[in-house]
Amino acid sequence: MPELPEVETTRRKIAPALVGRVIAGVATTKPSYFFLTPPGELKRRLAGRTCTGLQRLGKYLLATLDDGSRLLLHLGMTGQLFTEGSTSLRLLSATSRATLRPEQQPEFSPDKHTHLVLSFADNGPRVFFRDTRKFGKVLWLAPGASDPRLQKLGPDALGATGDVIFAASRGRRVAIKSLLLDQSVLAGAGNIYADEALFHAGVRPKRAASKVTRAQCERIAAELVKVLKRSIETGGSSISDYVAPDGQDGTFQDERMVYARAGEPCKVCGSKIRRAVIGQRSTHWCNRCQS
DNA sequence: ACCGCACCCTGAGCGC
DNA sequence: TGCGCTCAGGGTGCGG
Numbered sequence: 001m002p003e004l005p006e007v008e009t010t011r012r013k014i015a016p017a018l019v020g021r022v023i024a025g026v027a028t029t030k031p032s033y034f035f036l037t038p039p040g041e042l043k044r045r046l047a048g049r050t051c052t053g054l055q056r057l058g059k060y061l062l063a064t065l066d067d068g069s070r071l072l073l074h075l076g077m078t079g080q081l082f083t084e085g086s087t088s089l090r091l092l093s094a095t096s097r098a099t100l101r102p103e104q105q106p107e108f109s110p111d112k113h114t115h116l117v118l119s120f121a122d123n124g125p126r127v128f129f130r131d132t133r134k135f136g137k138v139l140w141l142a143p144g145a146s147d148p149r150l151q152k153l154g155p156d157a158l159g160a161t162g163d164v165i166f167a168a169s170r171g172r173r174v175a176i177k178s179l180l181l182d183q184s185v186l187a188g189a190g191n192i193y194a195d196e197a198l199f200h201a202g203v204r205p206k207r208a209a210s211k212v213t214r215a216q217c218e219r220i221a222a223e224l225v226k227v228l229k230r231s232i233e234t235g236g237s238s239i240s241d242y243v244a245p246d247g248q249d250g251t252f253q254d255e256r257m258v259y260a261r262a263g264e265p266c267k268v269c270g271s272k273i274r275r276a277v278i279g280q281r282s283t284h285w286c287n288r289c290q291s
Numbered sequence: 292a293c294c295g296c297a298c299c300c301t302g303a304g305c306g307c
Numbered sequence: 308t309g310c311g312c313t314c315a316g317g318g319t320g321c322g323g
Contacts, residue, residue, distance in 0.1 A: 001316065033299060059317075077316050078301085113301090133300045135317060149318085174294070183318080191316070240303095240315075280296070281316065 002075040004157050004188030005231035005252065006242050007059050010081050013245040014127065015054045017083045018063065022050050022121035029115045034131065036072075036139040045069065045140045046118070058153045058187025068143030072150070076135030078241040084108070084125035086247030090238070091130065132241065157188035160225050162218030169209035169217065176212050177205035178279035180224070189224060192237055192259045195284050197224035199258045204290045205283045206276070230255070258284040 002010070026046045028039035035042065050066040061081075063071040075081065080091065091108045108128070110117055116129035116138060129138070141147060155164060168185040169176065179185055180194040189197070198205050200223035203216050212220070236242060236250035239260065243249060257267055262275035266286040275284050 003317095074317080076300095076318080131300095132302070133316090135300065137318090172293080178294095181317085279294095282314090 001077050001190060001192065001240065002079060002236075002242055003059060003190030003193055004056075004228055005193070006236035006250065007061060007075060007188075008056055008232050009236045009244050009250065010075070011054055011056045011061055014081055014083065017125060017127055017245065018051045018054055018118075020050065020052075021124070023047060023118055024121040025117075025119040027110070027117040027119075029112070032115075032134060034115050034134045034136060034138065036137055042116075042138065042140055046071070057150060058156065058183055059190070060150065060153075062150075070141040070145075072137070072139040072141060072147065073129070074137040076131060076133065076137065078133045079129065079131040079136035080241060080243055081127070081129050082108075082243065082245040082247065083127055086243075086245065088243045088247040088249070090241055090243040090249070091247070152184045153187040154183065154185045155187065157186040157193075157224060158228055160186050160189075160221040162214065162221045165212075165221050166214050166217040169212055172209040174209055175206050175278045176203060176209045176220070177281070177283055179209045180220070181279065181281065186224075188228070191281050191283075192239070192256070193224065193227055193231065195259045196227045196257060199285060199290060200227060202290050204287075205278055205285050258286060260284065 023046050026043040028042065031038050051063050052066050053064040055062050059074060061073040065071065085107065087107060110128060113132045114128050114130045118127040139147060164186065169179055172179060177194055177198060180189050195205065197220055201216065201219040203212060203220060231237060231252040234250055234252040235244055235248060237252040238249035239253050258273050261273045262284055264273050266273055266289060269286065269288045271286060271288045273284055274287055275282060277283065
């Protein structure tokens with residue numbers, strides 16, 4: 001599931017295929033929840049434009065266009081943004097995979113889950129935005145326009161500090177885990193990295209935010225930054241659907257200490273990793289290493 | 292202001 | 308070519 005490291009990896013790898021190229025054609029699936037800007041309007045707005053830059057804001061990608069407008073993208077849970085020519089089994093359904101021989105790596109062609117296809121005036125590789133569950137988002141912003149989604153984002157999680165977490169957690173009864181998922185507190189952390197950061201900081205995810213000490217807030221911030229940076233170095237986590245724009249898998253999933261390891265031994269102390277639902281999110285921790 | 296929860300969506304996995 | 312159920316979760320919105 002794309003969180004900050006996966007979105008940042010996507011940004012770095014897709015930027016060369018986007019920035020400086022003239023958009024010639026825009027193909028979409030039918031109108032849906034996915035398109036905050038209706039497909040018809042999106043096509044009119046994007047045709048003929050040149051992308052001049054691509055930045056990341058929390059888990060959002062924001063493309064700037066040559067007329068001053070901007071295109072906001074969110075990968076949701078299963079979003080995949082990639083270039084034509086990439087091959088990855090993650091781009092295929094399990095049933096398609098099952099019919100393949102191990103050595104086969106068929107080139108991707110747009111399917112029913114490919115909601116946005118950008119083609120370019122140079123006739124080079126197209127850019128695809130695929131999203132099975134359609135929790136992703138596409139929104140066109142007029143020049144000078146912003147959006148509440150962006151305005152309420154807190155500071156980027158890569159710059160997390162103990163001060164920010166401490167200040168936000170005072171008087172809050174919610175679990176510290178839930179606070180870390182709140183994008184208005186810190187933008188970019190999601191379920192995997194919240195669990196991992198809390199493990200490294202030695203703080204149980206269920207602990208009420210208001211009861212987390214300043215020293216613990218400092219540790220959580222430091223560990224969150226560390227784990228996010230390390231994940232970016234490894235190309236992010238490819239646990240279910242995530243794949244980089246060039247078809248490569250990230251490898252951070254191999255370095256997970258707790259996430260999706262319920263019942264397995266803690267890599268530090270050997271006791272069983274616990275699992276519980278907190279704030280409607282699956283949460284993982286070690287009872288001995290975290291208190 | 293805060294908090295818990297339903298909902299958006301689809302495919303995988305599982306029990307029977 | 309089985310069917311029905313549960314789960315995965317980022318973000319939004321609503322009721323208490």
